[in-house]
Amino acid sequence: MFEVTVAPAQKVLDAEPAREPGAYAALVREIGEDGAGEVRTVFWSETRTRLQLFRRLSLAQHNAKIAREAHSLKSAAATFGYARLAALALQLEKSAETLREAKFHDLLDRMDAAFEAARAQEPQT
Numbered sequence: 001m002f003e004v005t006v007a008p009a010q011k012v013l014d015a016e017p018a019r020e021p022g023a024y025a026a027l028v029r030e031i032g033e034d035g036a037g038e039v040r041t042v043f044w045s046e047t048r049t050r051l052q053l054f055r056r057l058s059l060a061q062h063n064a065k066i067a068r069e070a071h072s073l074k075s076a077a078a079t080f081g082y083a084r085l086a087a088l089a090l091q092l093e094k095s096a097e098t099l100r101e102a103k104f105h106d107l108l109d110r111m112d113a114a115f116e117a118a119r120a121q122e123p124q125t
Contacts, residue, residue: 005018005055006111008015008022014070017086018082018083018084018085018114018118018121019080019082019083019115019117019121019122020081020082020083021081021083022081023037023079023080023081024081025090027039027040027061027080029078037065040045040080040116043076044114045075046076046114047077047115048075048115049086050069050073051108051111051112051115053069054066054069054070054108054111054113055108059096059099059101060101063096063097063099064087064096064097066092066096067092067093067094067096068113070089070090070092070093070096070120071089071093072088073085073089073091074089074093077118080118081120082114084114084117084118085090085111085115085118088107088110088111089111091107092104092111
């Protein structure tokens with residue numbers, strides 16, 4: 001018989017890099033340094049606001065809105081190469097209807113940590 005070890009989903013998501021270094025450079029090539037900088041500034045602001053919104057919404061009453069917001073966050077984070085944040089947002093998007101409250105708050109804590117890790121890894125310009 002074969003033994004198979006499956007990593008828990010949390011460990012897989014936590015293994016995602018906080019930031020893929022080449023993603024921002026690719027965006028700069030597409031829209032220029034000024035445009036990329038402006039868009040990134042908006043991303044940071046909107047993401048912080050979105051993460052705060054998740055904390056204010058009731059999962060039981062607003063799971064569809066939470067899923068939509070998570071979808072938007074996933075797409076934006078992926079654009080900038082914030083792989084861990086994008087992966088966690090995808091998890092929230094796909095599970096918003098079935099998540100239990102404790103898991104929801106754990107996921108939000110991990111998203112906050114991924115956001116802060118991405119910010120910390122961001123080169124200073």
